Amino acid sequence: MIAYIMCFVLFLVGFYGVITRRNLIKIAVSMSIMEISTFLFFALVGYIDGGVAPIVDPADPVKIYVDPLPQALVLTAIVIGLATTAMMMAVIIRLYRKYGTFDIREIKNLRG
């Protein structure tokens, strides 16, 4: 149970960072923290106490395996997360070139 609570705490840490940080890079890092808490949650969903890696062993039919599907999903989600992080970093670099600052309070062209 403690693992699930830690996973939720990690999500909240990321969320807190997104809301309170003023630096664009720190916001991006906070997004990554939230993302990782989601991946951790998926890994926990597939975990079975005492389970081993899901490589079927014909010699030992009573072995308990962990659920392999969430692991596959997490791998997919990590690749997607990489793409979103790269995209965000590219935009942050462009923003820095235009505004000359990482401070989000200075970047307020759009209103209303």
Added chain:
Amino acid sequence: MNPLIPFFVVIPLAGAFLIMITGRFFKEFDKYLTSMILLFLAIISFYSLFTTRENLSVYKVGGWEPIDKVPIGIYMVMDGFNAIIVCIINLVGFLSALYSISYIKRYTSGNYFYALFCLMIGGMNGVVLSGDLFNIFVFLEISVISSYALVAFGVEKSELEASFKYQVLGGLASFLILFGIGFIYWKTKTLNIADIKEAFNNGYDRTYYLFVQILILSGFGLKAAIIPFHAWLPDAHSSAPSPISAMLSGVFIKAVGIYVILRLFFNMFAVTEGIAILITTLGTLSMVIGVFLAIGQWDFKRLLAYHSISQMGYVILSTGIGMILIARGTKPEVAALAITGGIFHLINHAAFKGLLFLNAGAIEYSTGTRNLKEMGGLARSMPVTSATSFIASMSISGIPPFNGFFSKLIIIIAAIMARFYLLAALAVIVSIITLASFLKFQRYAFYNKSDINTNQQIKEVPFPMVFSMVVLSIICVLLSLLVIPDIRDTVLTPAVNILTDQLKYTTTIIGQ
């Protein structure tokens, strides 16, 4: 059985890579290739719409057949409802791609634009056709990441800022959706929507799934820009290049937002009155607040973006009324009427909002400004833009005989028959305020100044842009034919049946 399902995803994805490779060697190739791809997709989507009707077709990716009626592969499903959405995506996509041929000359590196455009179309088609929760997430991310890039395509100050905002909120939405999928998988041990419904029938933990429903609703609500989650939409939609604004506002928020919400909440979760009331409330809030935020705007792309929120409110409101009636189990014919109105308005909104953003792009192309105060007297120098935008403005404000009138009429009648008199009254009032704000748009953009003041340099836009706008305005007028019973039975009724019938979707897919 429809053999064309995988083409909707494979062709645009393949097209995107082909454009990236060949775009370096052949300069003019990419723009025509994109239009041809989308024309082909539009044709096969209409073929699918008219052949699908009441029967579902399932495509099993990789040929993984179910074992003991438990699906193990990824399913792609085509039914009456998503056939309509696929038609909208590919038709509006085709017209926007054609429009871009002239419009994109303002920007450099056009081949990146077309590659991202194809990726976005492929992602949206994938979301709509997928019958698998995690597959929905993957395709959602494909289309969303390409839309982040397309919003920032101008790489000026405001475009980048809008894209950053959009990315933070969009990323948050993705995590919420992923958490929701994780929670569903935890209990049911499956990801196939039909199979999840089957698992729900065997045991439904109401409080547990209420939490999951809230997660999913806020995740996809962020993508659909329902009112408490709307902050990114006006920035992103007004900063993007105009054909992309037309795609985002006309199609994107429906395909990845509203469509998925309707599909999951009607066909997967058990319909409960609490969630139905929540959805209706959110819809009403979007409808009312969106229009009040819109009326004070002077940047007309921003004005149109706020109206998107308001018009999506109509769709959510009326499907929410249908959901409440289904949950109560009373008046099934009124529920069907309400959902018909919602889907009809969704189709109409794609036509007129796409057209309005293309008009906005045409005005920006000719005059170089987006501020309503700085323009005026364009009716003489840009006759086609003026005429088509008049049709679109009248459609969105619900003036007969244009399409918006009939869908709003159906929504209001359904609300009255369901005894939600307050909602019906609000729908009428919002419609009047919409009319007011579009009269303002018409007056300041096209009339207002006398001929002497008008700049003689302003000319009508090139042919591809004119063609797209004229075709969309003809569609705006023709869509009102959907109200005729025979045509409605062909197009709208199968979509309504699949949503109102709680079991048909599941039993057909599991049975195949």
